[in-house]
Amino acid sequence: MRYDLDTRNRALTLLRDGVSNAEVSRRLGIPSGTVAWWLHRDRARNGGLPGAHRSTCHTCHGDPLDRTAYGYLLGLYLGDGHIFQSGKHRVPNLTIACCEDWPGLIDAAEDAVRRVFPHNSPCRVRRVGCTYVKVYSKHLDCHFPQHGPGKKHTRHIQLAPWQREIVDEHPWELIRGLVHSDGCRITNWTTRRGKRYEYPRYFFTNVSDDIRRIYTDALDRVGIAWKETRRGSTPYNISVARRESVQVMDVHVGPKF
The missing domain is CATH 1.10.10 (Arc Repressor Mutant, subunit A)
Structure with a gap:
């Protein structure tokens, strides 16, 4: 009736x-x-069911955003992250791929996701040689407007004004996230007059010109000297090798763990 x-x-x-x-x-x-x-x-x-909640969104709902954690998560996303929606899930997910050789990186990625999406539950998915840190949210496009069809290096990547403000406030968080995703700290060596000399060096490798520029702009902001190296005629790596700059990078970034 x-x-x-x-x-x-x-x-x-x-x-x-x-x-x-x-x-x-x-x-x-x-x-x-x-x-x-x-x-x-x-x-x-009205969101009154047990466990019911709406996703956090600083754009749609004016919710507070952990800007420090976001700066780091943005770096992880630009390096080894993607947003994906499968046929069996109505809600898209953010996936950060983390190498299993660095369990501390996996923990840091999950912590950043929890702080940026405090009302959503991240999960870990094991894959061969890596672990995916994932979170489902209807507002991923709001948090990462760089999302779009195809691979990141095939489309233009530009920070939104509110993202630039966060990067200006927390440049080291972005740098740390980018290095933890697509970078490394290695020890180079050379010989002079028959003696072997070793020195640390930071590399960041990404085929997207835009993402490399976001990284180098942040390095410039904090006064880090860098050079671009090439693979053949193609720009490929950003190298930080000067002793003073490496020492500062060690304080704020450090090797993966």
Whole structure:
């Protein structure tokens, strides 16, 4: 049997005032199953179901954003992250691929995801040689407007004004995230007059010109000397090798662990 809107609203008013399902059913002459269904739908629309919540979004809802954690997560996303929506999931997911040789990196990635998406539950998915740190959210495009079809190096990557503000505030977090995803700290060596000399060096490798420029702009902001190296005629690596710059990088970035 269909009930008019006025009857449904009267029932919901009573239910919201704390009247029991059975009492509403008796007063209005409506089956208790119908009353229970109206209550369920009302709670679902208003986020009142157990465990129900809306996703955090600083753009759509004005929610606070952990800007420090976001700077690091942005670096991870630009390096080894992607946003994907499979056929069996209605909600897209952010996936950060982390090498299993660096368990500390996996922990740091999950911590950043939890801080940026405090109402969503990240998970880890094991793959051969790596672990995916994943989180599902309807607002991933809001957090990462760089998302689009195809690989990142095939499309233009530009930071939104609000992202640039965060990078200006927390350049080291972005640098650390980029190095932890697509970079490394290695020990080079050379020989002079028959003696072997070793020195540390940071490399960042990414085939996207835009992402490399985002990285070097951040290095310039914090006063780090860098050079671009090439693979043949193609720009490929950003190298930080000067002793003073490496020492500063060691303080703020350090090797993966």
